[in-house]
Amino acid sequence: MSLATVTEARAEAHSEPDCSGFEHLPGLPTGGRDTFEFELDLRHAGPRRVQLRVEWVGSPKLPAVWVAGGISAHRHACANTLDTSIGWWQELIGAGQSLDPSKFCLLACDWVGADGDLDLPISSADQADAIAQAVELLGIRRLHAFVGASYGGMVGQAFAVRHPQRIERLVCLSAAHRPHPFASAFRALQRQVVALGQLQCADDIGLSLARQFAMLSYRSPEEFGARFDAPAELSGGRARCASEGYLSRCGQSYAERWSATAFLRLSESIDLHAVEPAQIMVPTTLLAVEGDWLASPADIDSFAAGIAAPTEVECIASSFGHDAFLKEPTRINELLARALRSANVPAGVH
Amino acid sequence: MSLATVTEARAEAHSEPDCSGFEHLPGLPTGGRDTFEFELDLRHAGPRRVQLRVEWVGSPKLPAVWVAGGISAHRHACANTLDTSIGWWQELIGAGQSLDPSKFCLLACDWVGADGDLDLPISSADQADAIAQAVELLGIRRLHAFVGASYGGMVGQAFAVRHPQRIERLVCLSAAHRPHPFASAFRALQRQVVALGQLQCADDIGLSLARQFAMLSYRSPEEFGARFDAPAELSGGRARCASEGYLSRCGQSYAERWSATAFLRLSESIDLHAVEPAQIMVPTTLLAVEGDWLASPADIDSFAAGIAAPTEVECIASSFGHDAFLKEPTRINELLARALRSANVPAGVH
Numbered sequence: 001m002s003l004a005t006v007t008e009a010r011a012e013a014h015s016e017p018d019c020s021g022f023e024h025l026p027g028l029p030t031g032g033r034d035t036f037e038f039e040l041d042l043r044h045a046g047p048r049r050v051q052l053r054v055e056w057v058g059s060p061k062l063p064a065v066w067v068a069g070g071i072s073a074h075r076h077a078c079a080n081t082l083d084t085s086i087g088w089w090q091e092l093i094g095a096g097q098s099l100d101p102s103k104f105c106l107l108a109c110d111w112v113g114a115d116g117d118l119d120l121p122i123s124s125a126d127q128a129d130a131i132a133q134a135v136e137l138l139g140i141r142r143l144h145a146f147v148g149a150s151y152g153g154m155v156g157q158a159f160a161v162r163h164p165q166r167i168e169r170l171v172c173l174s175a176a177h178r179p180h181p182f183a184s185a186f187r188a189l190q191r192q193v194v195a196l197g198q199l200q201c202a203d204d205i206g207l208s209l210a211r212q213f214a215m216l217s218y219r220s221p222e223e224f225g226a227r228f229d230a231p232a233e234l235s236g237g238r239a240r241c242a243s244e245g246y247l248s249r250c251g252q253s254y255a256e257r258w259s260a261t262a263f264l265r266l267s268e269s270i271d272l273h274a275v276e277p278a279q280i281m282v283p284t285t286l287l288a289v290e291g292d293w294l295a296s297p298a299d300i301d302s303f304a305a306g307i308a309a310p311t312e313v314e315c316i317a318s319s320f321g322h323d324a325f326l327k328e329p330t331r332i333n334e335l336l337a338r339a340l341r342s343a344n345v346p347a348g349v350h
Numbered sequence: 351m352s353l354a355t356v357t358e359a360r361a362e363a364h365s366e367p368d369c370s371g372f373e374h375l376p377g378l379p380t381g382g383r384d385t386f387e388f389e390l391d392l393r394h395a396g397p398r399r400v401q402l403r404v405e406w407v408g409s410p411k412l413p414a415v416w417v418a419g420g421i422s423a424h425r426h427a428c429a430n431t432l433d434t435s436i437g438w439w440q441e442l443i444g445a446g447q448s449l450d451p452s453k454f455c456l457l458a459c460d461w462v463g464a465d466g467d468l469d470l471p472i473s474s475a476d477q478a479d480a481i482a483q484a485v486e487l488l489g490i491r492r493l494h495a496f497v498g499a500s501y502g503g504m505v506g507q508a509f510a511v512r513h514p515q516r517i518e519r520l521v522c523l524s525a526a527h528r529p530h531p532f533a534s535a536f537r538a539l540q541r542q543v544v545a546l547g548q549l550q551c552a553d554d555i556g557l558s559l560a561r562q563f564a565m566l567s568y569r570s571p572e573e574f575g576a577r578f579d580a581p582a583e584l585s586g587g588r589a590r591c592a593s594e595g596y597l598s599r600c601g602q603s604y605a606e607r608w609s610a611t612a613f614l615r616l617s618e619s620i621d622l623h624a625v626e627p628a629q630i631m632v633p634t635t636l637l638a639v640e641g642d643w644l645a646s647p648a649d650i651d652s653f654a655a656g657i658a659a660p661t662e663v664e665c666i667a668s669s670f671g672h673d674a675f676l677k678e679p680t681r682i683n684e685l686l687a688r689a690l691r692s693a694n695v696p697a698g699v700h
Contacts, residue, residue, distance in 0.1 A: 180574075
């Protein structure tokens, strides 16, 4: 296998190129970035040369925790000295939080396929293998924890199965060992919306609309009932429902940042996910959310029952459904704090 | 108001024109059909000339029960001597069933807008007014009951509010007095899928895909989990989920029978629905289904609480969710039998 490390220029990460002094960024953790290029033997498509773009906060000398979110998450998990913009898990990472950059080196990556260049089936196992390569190239012997939510939880499961020597504990939020058939059906239809857009070179419209459907699966009737409790109005001779403006903005913003190919391949990757729970041999903490039909408490209980290693399951109620890992930071912080200091790691692992 | 009745030739209803003898159709109830044309003052679009196509089984001398289903239901509720094909409520109507053509004259109609010719906002109140006109033209003084499910339940509510002198009791299945904001959001996105198809004159693809999304809202994760419990497979370099063939057939079959305009205007009509429960003054029976998020038990309870007349609510569990009124005939039969013989009609109404 041919390996190469490409260190990016720091300037690339800044919108203000000469804003380099820490004195301007008093509370921000120190950030680092690297892009690794290597050959990856894709499960469904064979060997391909890929790049993995990684960002971290906290000293690389601290215990390493890999954090991973949904298919639209990326390497920028929190604001830092390299990139001061808000990250996708901003509220969970910081001084005093469970994911404290003074205690852990917190790493995240752009998913393989997120740039849209790889129009091939990509599996959660491929993501796990790519992360394992990056972990090795970064000189990290073993992750203190892999903390993954949604698709990131599936990738964490695959990492635990395929690279057990590189992980001490798995924290898996809102993800079961296999997709639910109803959720798969819903994602398959979203992908057909994208394909319908592509038919007429309206990729952005199709992608925006698919994302809006996806948003509904990430949230709950309870939340929408509270937020959009106004009757539909007629506008231009058509009914316009109270949530349409919000959803449209979500979809457009997504379509500006993502390509149709990336969405199709990462959405599909969720449906191709399959892990044998008994092959997870590291202590595991699972989170389930009542009302999340993408990763239902029943499916997560079934997953937990199959894991051979010590496993804890916490089930919470949240009107945010599948998005609780993003929208319930207090609850998630408590769970992560317990999981990361958990003493149920088998003796001799450290 | 100008009124005209257009009686259709019986031959139109037959696929086999010379299959006219009752001896060939031993168990089928006698069917009748009529098409009424009149001016209807549409709530959102003003006066329009419309046609209402009605079909019935049972003698017009029997107590009349109007039956109405979802936006894709139509006047052919059950096989009869005029049309021997299976109807949309086949299992509920027949000898020994709650809707027995030897005891009731059971009437149904094609929705106003179902032919796709009326590209205007159509409200549940418009449907109720059209049905009231047909009831008058048919010489029916008063309906023994209006039995409506889903959109048909909304129309039944509007009928009870707007034409109380023409209805003795309302049976409303899986419909609340207003749409839920989350369900409205989901339907609004379905309409955008149709619009995306129309952009490239691929009405059928958009309509099929919108129907497939709708199917998911009519069913439940429980049902899909049991029916499509197989992992996704790669086919032509793409993941194909176990339910995709089924959904695709549902969508295609729908697109062959319906127009984009009809779908858009009837879907929209659900989102424009609004009835003040306190204005329902007739005895009412409601059905709610656990797990139906289009018409949740909470919303139906809230609806029931506002009705001034005697009201009964039954809540059942069904893995079919919103489609329980079609897929749980035994339970629905029991409920309808009780509701139709109910003694809680105020004295003096008959």
